[in-house]
């Protein structure tokens with residue numbers, strides 16, 4: 001397997017970075033996950049714009065133009081498969097461990113391509129549990145510092161669920177690695193963008209498809225009471241797409257089957273993917 005590291009395409013086994021890399025020492029970096037269906041990068045511009053926004057949020061210069069990024073990813077892709085690019089940029093390798101931004105060093109840039117693993121929960125639905133959101137106030141940046149997300153996801157797994165639906169007080173934010181949608185009284189609702197959620201690309205595509213196809217939808221605060229009363233709950237992400245939640249905190253959601261609005265949106269999403 002070939003990966004990209006700081007300008008070179010090398011074997012994964014040969015891709016090494018210093019223990020002084022600030023990604024390793026501090027989690028001082030950002031990342032992106034970009035799906036590529038049969039070699040075609042999905043909404044690349046939106047992912048690269050979010051990459052830029054994440055870099056701006058942590059005050060790191062973008063080392064490449066959009067065209068350069070595309071050129072970096074292309075040799076990693078296999079046109080016969082559904083895959084995703086994982087891209088990580090850290091503040092680089094400093095001479096010593098010091099919180100302050102180091103001067104005169106360049107970033108570490110790493111990219112690799114992996115196959116999208118089939119996820120059965122996408123078809124049959126998953127169980128989810130609600131968990132108090134213990135993350136910080138910069139959740140809109142896709143920071144590699146994922147300790148809280150990992151602990152939330154593992155808490156969910158330990159409870160026999162596949163995803164944690166996070167909330168700050170009474171307000172639902174997002175999943176441990178996904179955005180959240182509900183269908184309530186026939187209306188599709190997802191929380192508005194802000195510092196408490198990652199602006200998911202899948203989320204934006206769903207909102208666009210809902211608008212273009214006459215599905216009632218809005219970006220609005222979701223309370224825990226509304227989550228519990230929802231006819232349908234979905235969690236969305238680039239690698240799993242739109243996953244119906246059929247059980248929340250051991251209680252069936254709706255009929256306990258993937259719902260009709262999910263069926264409709266998933267069909268729209270698959271059709272849309274095929275056009276790009």
Ligand code: PMP
Nearest residue numbers: 177178179198200201202237238
């Ligand atoms: N929120 C979080 C915390 C995530 O990690 C992710 C991606 N795994 C998402 C939302 C979904 O974003 P996207 O649709 O761009 O993959």
